[in-house]
Amino acid sequence: MTWLTWRQHRAQFLTAAALLALAAAYLLVDGLRLRHEIHGLPTDCGIDRCFDLEQVITGRRNAYLAAGALVLLAPALIGAFWGAPLIARELETGTHRTVWNQSVPRGRWLAAKLLLTTAAAVLTTGLLSLLVTWYAAPFDRFDHDRFQPLLFDLRGLVPLGYAAFAVALGACTGLFLRRTLAAMAVTLAVFTAVQVLVPLAVRPHLQQPVHELVALGKGPTRHGSFAGFDTPGGRLGPDSRMIAVLDVPDGWVLSGHTPQPARDATGRVLTLASLPCPSSGPLPPDGSCVARADLYVAVDYQPADRYWTFQLAETGLYAALAAALAALTSWGLRRRLG
Amino acid sequence: MxxxxxxxxxxxxxxxxxxxxxxxxxxxxxxxxxxxxxxxxxxxxxxxxxxxxxxxxxxxxxxxxxxxxxxxxxxxxxxxxxxxxxxxxxxxxxxxxxxxxxxxxxxxxxxxxxxxxxxxxxxxxxxxxxxxxxxxxxxxxxxxxxxxxxxxxxxxxxxxxxxxxxxxxxxxxxxxxxxxxxxxxxxxxxxxxxxxxxxxxxxSRVRAEGGIDDLLATHFRLTTARRDADTLPAGMRVLHAEHTGRQSTFTVRAAAPVDDPSWVMEPLGLEDLVLHYMSDPSESAPADPRPVPEPQR
Amino acid sequence: MIEFHIEPRSGVAPYLQLVHQVRQALRLGLLSEGDRLPKVKEVAAKVAINPNTVLKAYRQLENEGLVSPRPGVGTFVSGTLGTLAAAEHEPLRRELARWLAAARAAGLDEESIEALFRQTVRSPTEEER
Incomplete structure (x- = not known):
């Protein structure tokens, strides 16, 4: 079965291997050059203080985005081009009647095909993810945003889970639709939908978020900035609430990047009227006075040290989905042809 | 077997x-x-x-x-x-x-x-x-x-x-x-x-089943002057009858051909035999194994 | 060695066609005692015919005493059929010719003669039953 699976899908496998080799060559060379260029530059600094570093990083934004796109697309393409034809092509051309009448039971045939293709998919995506994770490490150290929804998908372990899921999804869709092209389209659509849905609705709840009153602009790992005042009715008044934007470096702020009301140490929302800085009429108060005030923001977030827990949990979630789809496929294979 | x-x-x-x-x-x-x-x-x-x-x-x-x-x-x-x-x-x-x-x-x-x-x-x-x-x-x-x-x-x-x-x-x-x-x-x-x-x-149904030699040896076309099917000798099972003004053509199943000056009895080719069973819904009696005694050899 | 063929639309069972062909070959002198018949496998592959049919034909010929199988070697011709050319048939032939002339004189055409002949040939077997 190993040979048969290889022989049947070797064109796809070889294409993927060639593309992977190309990407690897580029990323390795450019990644090394990038490391050489930033060698010796201060790396852990605020945006304003690392001008040289920022310049190098900015010069490579396009390559970085392209590398990310590769990891983003790889599982989807694998699902469409490897998973969907896995069974659909056989049903479409009738070759299932030939292959199911060799001495290998249908269940074993499916298991071998699915396992081998999944292994190839995981390997391909894994290598790609490893490369891109390595390539993007300087960017991540600079941006502190690898826990953000889209970027989280492009690093570490999760692409492996996506790839396994995409293969199983494609195979299952192919079995029930019996048409390769339709199966490819549906696989892409469903996979995309799941990829959008999980970060929005599932990932935030993988672990109870931390709810905290965070001091603005204090402490080494939390950044935030005072953003200004609410202007209800378009006018600044005594009821205008102070608002601030909070950023948790390498963490994931769930209560949103939209400005949050600023509070005092007791959690009370501060307004212009309750601010300990005098303001003159319609003008905002003196900035240096605000900066001296102790401002806090109530925030729900996933802290940076949960990154790998989340990677593992989400990979597990997708692996479980893949297993469920494989079971469904195996059941369908036995049943729908009866 | x-x-x-x-x-x-x-x-x-x-x-x-x-x-x-x-x-x-x-x-x-x-x-x-x-x-x-x-x-x-x-x-x-x-x-x-x-x-x-x-x-x-x-x-x-x-x-x-x-x-x-x-x-x-x-x-x-x-x-x-x-x-x-x-x-x-x-x-x-x-x-x-x-x-x-x-x-x-x-x-x-x-x-x-x-x-x-x-x-x-x-x-x-x-x-x-x-x-x-x-x-x-x-x-x-x-x-x-x-x-x-x-x-x-x-x-x-x-x-x-x-x-x-x-x-x-x-x-x-x-x-x-x-x-x-x-x-x-x-x-x-x-x-x-x-x-x-x-x-x-x-x-979707089995209409006939048997050894080809047996089928060929027991199916005949009988052409005769117009007569009713029930006037044929016992032992001939009429599968199909067709009448014109003067002539009757019967498809019969019989153990062996019966010679009679008043008719011509020819073996039915496999094609006609199969066509008969394929097309005639009235003759849906499938393959009971002993409708007719085996022909003597 | 005899070459078999099958005529599917004849209405004659394939095994009987093979039997007839062996008999014919014996009559024509194409086969004589001691000749080996082709192996079942060879006939099946060459004529594209069921080996069971060949076996059935060979068994029938065996029952008629015309051939006998030697296990592991093949099936050999072991009997003879009178050939049409034999001298002792000459009186019969002359008698038949006379009868035919009489039949034609009575106004029978070829087909009627054949029908009459066939019917007469068959009827004694009917009586024997």
Whole structure:
């Protein structure tokens, strides 16, 4: 079965291997050059203080985005081009009647095909993810945003889970639709939908978020900035609430990047009227006075040290989905042809 | 003789459409059985039930005395002989060798050579006859005890058809013990050559079943001056009667021809015999095994 | 060695066609005692015919005493059929010719003569039953 699976899908496998080799060559060379260029530059600094570093990083934004796109697309393409034809092509051309009448039971045939293709998919995506994770490490150290929804998908372990899921999804869709092209389209659509849905609705709840009153602009790992005042009715008044934007470096702020009301140490929302800085009429108060005030923001977030827990949990979630789809496929294979 | 395939009250429906109705059959070991019937009569369904590609709606089908699924012992050549278009001829043989424990590589290679196939040729570029030959090589080299073929020669020209049947019969003759073969076809002249049993299916039901020699020896066309069917001698079962002003033509089943100066009684060719059972819905009495005494030999 | 063929539309069972062909060959002197008949496998492959049919034909010929099988070697012709050319048939032939002339004189055409002949040939076997 190993040979048969290889022989049947070797064109796809070889294409993927060639593309992977190309990407690897580029990323390795450019990644090394990038490391050489930033060698010796201060790396852990605020945006304003690392001008040289920022310049190098900015010069490579396009390559970085392209590398990310590769990891983003790889599982989807694998699902469409490897998973969907896995069974659909056989049903479409009738070759299932030939292959199911060799001495290998249908269940074993499916298991071998699915396992081998999944292994190839995981390997391909894994290598790609490893490369891109390595390539993007300087960017991540600079941006502190690898826990953000889209970027989280492009690093570490999760692409492996996506790839396994995409293969199983494609195979299952192919079995029930019996048409390769339709199966490819549906696989892409469903996979995309799941990829959008999980970060929005599932990932935030993988672990109870931390709810905290965070001091603005204090402490080494939390950044935030005072953003200004609410202007209800378009006018600044005594009821205008102070608002601030909070950023948790390498963490994931769930209560949103939209400005949050600023509070005092007791959690009370501060307004212009309750601010300990005098303001003159319609003008905002003196900035240096605000900066001296102790401002806090109530925030729900996933802290940076949960990154790998989340990677593992989400990979597990997708692996479980893949297993469920494989079971469904195996059941369908036995049943729908009866 | 032991039955290799045995069906009892077998029913198969696709949705609400019946594909096979109340089929009770038994295929004796070592026989070559022809399945005939109009398109949609249930031939493919019966074959696919026997090889386990389909499961019955009700009733049972047994192969080697057990439910279908003994893949190594059953060879199947599906309709249109589906092969992998990007695989070469030798890729297909390699697949057979890897997926079948009883694979007979020498037989496979000999068959491919005899059929004049180029091992490096892609299956997608083979002619219909070559595809059929390759599919046959793939099916026989696993050394099946039961070989099921679904319209294997339907798309072939007469030359390729003859070559295919020669190959098939050679396999049957050289295998020890002799394998059992069930094949469906529209080509009665082929079936008459290679089969010893015949099953006529129409409208999802078995209309007639029996040894070809017995069927041929017991079916006659009787032409006579106009008379009623019930005036014919006992022992002749009238299957069909047609009358013109002066003449009556009867299709009868009888143990042996009866000579009488008042009629002409000729053996019915297989084609007319099968056409009769295929087309006449009134004569749906299937294959009761002893409707007529066996002809004397 | 004899070459078999099958005529599918004849209405004659294939095994009987083979039997007839062996008898014919014996009558024509194409086969004589001691000749080997082709192996079942060879006939099956060459004529594209069921080996069971060949076996059945050979068994029938065996029952008629015309051939006998030697296990592991083959099936050999072991009997003879009178040939049409034999001298002792000459009186019968002359008698038949006279009868034919009489039949034609009575106004029977070829087909009627054949029908009458066939019917007469068969009727004694009917009586024997």
């Amino acid at each position: 032991t039955a290799i395939v045995e069906t009892r009250a077998l029913h198969k429906r696709y949705g609400r459409r019946p594909a096979l109705t109340d089929c009770t059959l038994s295929v004796p070991a070592g026989s070559v059985v022809g399945l005939v019937g109009p398109n949609g009569a249930g031939k493919s369904t019966l074959l696919q039930l026997a090889c386990g590609l389909l499961t019955p709606t009700s009733g049972t089908v047994e192969v080697f005395g057990a439910p279908p699924g003994q893949l190594a012992r059953v060879g199947f050549v599906a309709q249109d002989t589906p092969l992998y278009p990007t695989f070469t001829v030798s890729d297909h043989l390699r697949m057979g060798a890897r997926l079948n424990p009883r694979w007979d590589a020498a037989l496979a290679e000999r068959r491919v050579r005899q059929a004049g196939l180029d091992p490096a040729q892609k299956a997608g570029r083979l002619s219909g006859g070559q595809r059929a030959q390759l599919a046959l090589a793939l099916a026989v080299a696993k050394r099946p005890e039961l070989l099921l073929l679904d319209e294997p020669v339907a798309a072939l020209d007469p030359l390729a058809r003859r070559a295919f049947l020669q190959g098939l019969m050679e396999f049957v003759a050289e295998s020890e013990p002799q394998p059992t073969v069930v094949l469906s076809s529209h080509l009665l002249s082929d079936l008459e050559r290679i089969c010893d049993h015949l099953v006529v299916l129409a409208d």
